[in-house]
Amino acid sequence: MGVPERLRPLLPRERGVNAHVDPARMSHDQLLAYCYDLEAKVEANRENDEAQGLARVRRHFHLTGTEAEMLVLFSDGKMHRKEHILTALYSTSAGDEPELKIIDVFVCKLRKKLDGSGIVVETVWGQGYWLRDTAALKAIMAGEQPETADAPALDLKRPAGSKPRPHGSTRDAALDWLRRKAIGNPVIEFFPSELSRAIDTLTSGASIVRYLEKSGYVEVLFASPRRGGAKWRVKLTEKGLSRAPER
Structure with a gap:
């Protein structure tokens, strides 16, 4: 059974890169999981680009x-x-x-x-x-036009006009929001944009979740490869359920 056609461009050989992953040595399920993970990362990067564009427009005007x-x-x-x-x-x-x-x-x-x-x-x-x-x-x-001279600098992790956040506060705010949703069940479903809005940040929700996953706070059980698709399914780990994130 082959890889779905829409995922084929994500295969190492199709992308023309010297990847450390050899598709020939992977099972069908492993190959699908690998491609879906790559597609989710591509989507997260696209959301970051969109967040940059949104920030530039917001600053400019x-x-x-x-x-x-x-x-x-x-x-x-x-x-x-x-x-x-x-x-x-x-x-x-x-x-x-x-x-x-x-x-x-x-x-x-x-x-x-x-x-x-x-x-x-x-x-x-x-x-x-x-x-x-x-x-x-x-x-x-796209950043091709100079911004107005009097436009204030904007930190992508906070809305314009708000006070700068201390290091780690975006992570802590995201974890607090996830914990509130996880009361009684560590597995929760939500749209990444829902997370961004809830904690009032311009950083894409997908990027925040991926960071939390890399840091061991959550386990991503399902990540929709497309914006506006199905909700993401995330499980808070023991570390994520802790009330005192490490600094």
Whole structure:
């Protein structure tokens, strides 16, 4: 039984690298596990790139986190209905979504901050909003356009305007959140983005979980290879359940 076609590019031979793994010596299950793990790592790297783009946009225009997420959403050049925007911004806030009219408020504030930049959020009457020209925005997201001189430096591990976190606090905040969800059962399921939002960080949830796994705090039982796919399944280890993470 072969490797699924979508995973074949992740094989060492297909990627053209001198890997330490020889597919010929691996069982089918080992090979699949290896490919799925690589795909999850690729996804984590992509999420890091997206976080970098989001941070640049937020810095450049002095946006709030929600405003920046909305603007980046428009970078695809497609028309987005208000319902879709609301879902994209509050997908991990089940039962806690604001009313639909809040989107109009966000767009109004966003337009004021974009004034004079050449980036215009246009209204498609009766449907939603879109950006006609996304080139300038994509250049900022990619770091190809200089940031405004008075833009404050932004630590990717914290939102703009917040106080710098001491070393290890992102890890500790993530562990505290995981422990609260793990009451009565060390195995928990969640979307990585849910973790990032919960602890108010721009660092991708996937990267945080992988760091915790490498440090021995959690065991990843299942990692969705695609953003927006199935929830991740994670088990807190004895070390992770401890109330005193090592410094």
